[in-house]
Amino acid sequence: MVDILDEIAEDIRHERALKLAKRYGGLLVLVLILILAGVAGQEYWQAHKTKQAEAAATRYLALTQQVDEPNGDITPAQAETTAKTLITFSDTAPETYKTLARLRAAALYANAGETSKAAALWTRIGADEAAPTLLRDAANLLFAQHELGIAKDSDILARLQPMVQARNSYHGLAREMQAMAYLNEGNTAMAKSFFTQVQDDPSAPQGARNRAQAMLAKLNG
Template sequence: MVDIFDEVEEDLRAERAARLLKKYAWVIIAVALAIIGAAVGWQLWERWQSRQDMAAAQRYIAAQTAAESVPASGKAAAIAMLDRQAATAPEGYRTLSRLRAAELKADGGDLAGAVALWNQVAADPSADRLLRDLASLMVAQRQLDHGDPAELEARLKPLATSDNPWFALAREQLALLDLRQGKKAEAKAAFKSLSIDIAAPTGLRQRAAAMLTGMGDE
């Protein structure tokens, strides 16, 4: 008797399952197609993104080659190429293009144009933090001998902390800024600290030691 009831219950379950399958078959098919479509779309998007990155890299290299093949006075074509890159390339290459174009403009005498590009990078929340800080450092370096000391300090001090990759260069610029303002004692203390800081690059430590020697430090 128990076996009969079990068989009946199994038949009922099978019948209900068949009715549900027939009723919602279109839903199952639609979900399956959506999953397949999403997977294919993702693969196509990744392939397209890879091609975009490759094309951007090739254009960036072409601009670099053009910049290196002519003197500073003839780099307008390279700057134009980099400007186009900055407007259309994927994010990483946009930032690199702006930084390189700024350097070329500064070397060519267009400091105002260079500072404008560096400021764009420094203020761009989508750019890598390392590159934003580099842009701020470049502005300070190029304006160190004539820029407003308060503005330069405001740019450099956040970069001079030990956890920032540019800390040594920022501290060097702050020391030079102290020297420019006649703060010789503060400058000497900063150069002395840099000259013995093993976390600073060797060349920078040597420059700091040379500055101390030039300032009469024993």
């Protein structure tokens, strides 16, 4: 009796399954097609992004080849021309290469004596929330290094503040620049405090530690 009941129950389940397939079969096929299309679309998008990144890398290297040569000296005019070309490239480049191109253009402007153009680019990069954090911090640090004594000390200190935490890769250099900014505005006590932090920080660059030690010796007379 139990076997017969099991067979009847199985027939009922099978019959219901057939009815469901007839009623919703088209919808299920559509859902399956959409899922497969989504997977294929995602794979296509990833492949497209990879292809874009490879093309951007090739273009970026071609644009910077001359300025990257070990013994390659370029004139200020050539540096400015290359900087303009890099900025044009950055307008359509993927995010990382866009930021790298702007950083390189800023460096070329700075080396060519076009400090205001360099500062504008560093400011633009530092404020770009889509840019990689490491590159944004580098831009803010470069701005501080080149604009100390030109820009407002309060502006420089504000840009450096997010970088002085120990977890930040640039914290040693950021603290050194904060000390210099405080010294520039006449706050010797704060300058000494930050120079001491740099001097005593084993993870800070050795050059920064040496400079901090020299500045403390000078300030302490």
